[in-house]
Amino acid sequence: MHDDRVKRQFTAQGLNQLWLTDITEHPTGEGKLYLCTIKDLYAGRIVGYSMAGRMQASLAVDALHQAVARRGDTSVVVGCVVHSDSGSQFRSNVFQDALTRHGLLGSMGQVGSAGDNAAMESFFALLQKNVLDRRQRATREE
Numbered sequence: 001m002h003d004d005r006v007k008r009q010f011t012a013q014g015l016n017q018l019w020l021t022d023i024t025e026h027p028t029g030e031g032k033l034y035l036c037t038i039k040d041l042y043a044g045r046i047v048g049y050s051m052a053g054r055m056q057a058s059l060a061v062d063a064l065h066q067a068v069a070r071r072g073d074t075s076v077v078v079g080c081v082v083h084s085d086s087g088s089q090f091r092s093n094v095f096q097d098a099l100t101r102h103g104l105l106g107s108m109g110q111v112g113s114a115g116d117n118a119a120m121e122s123f124f125a126l127l128q129k130n131v132l133d134r135r136q137r138a139t140r141e142e
Contacts, residue, residue: 002106006083010119012042016071016080019047019104021063022120023055023089026128029138036060036089038067038082039123046123047071053140057092060084064095068102078103085109 012018018041025032034055038048048067052059064082071077082099084090086108099106 002108004083004109005081005105005107006109008118010041012040015040015042016077017042019067019080019082020120021060021082021084021090022124023059023087024124024128025055028140028142029136030140033140034059036063037120037123038063039120040067041119051140055089057089057094060089060092060095061098064098064102064104068104074102079105081105081107083107083109 006018010018010020019038020041021036021038023034023036025034027033031053032055034052036050036059037046039045040047047070048063048065050059050062050066052062068074068077082104084107089095090106090108096106098104
């Protein structure tokens with residue numbers, strides 16, 4: 001588990017300094033669909049995401065790889081802090097290895113403290129209200 005490098009100070013002075021990540025779920029007729037997103041706090045936009053029918057570490061790793069790939073040159077993300085909650089996907093060895101491979105620094109909020117990743121929770125609340133909850137989906141593919 002990582003130290004909390006953010007300490008609820010959700011600010012960044014430039015791109016690729018602070019990324020936030022979390023996982024949300026949405027019900028479908030086939031069962032839950034899980035979405036992991038990575039948001040560049042400075043840009044205010046999602047830079048990586050992954051969706052799957054199971055909430056596994058690979059969901060978070062795939063989103064992380066996509067975020068790094070979208071930034072083009074891997075060297076521009078070295079030293080970027082990736083802040084998450086303390087979910088098992090983010091504590092997994094495979095996610096930790098991916099952080100290390102890309103030169104990223106992990107950061108985790110305290111267990112059971114929703115405010116430690118409030119900026120990501122806010123994004124998910126808007127996504128649910130403005131997009132996902134507008135209609136029921138029969139399949140995960142929808």
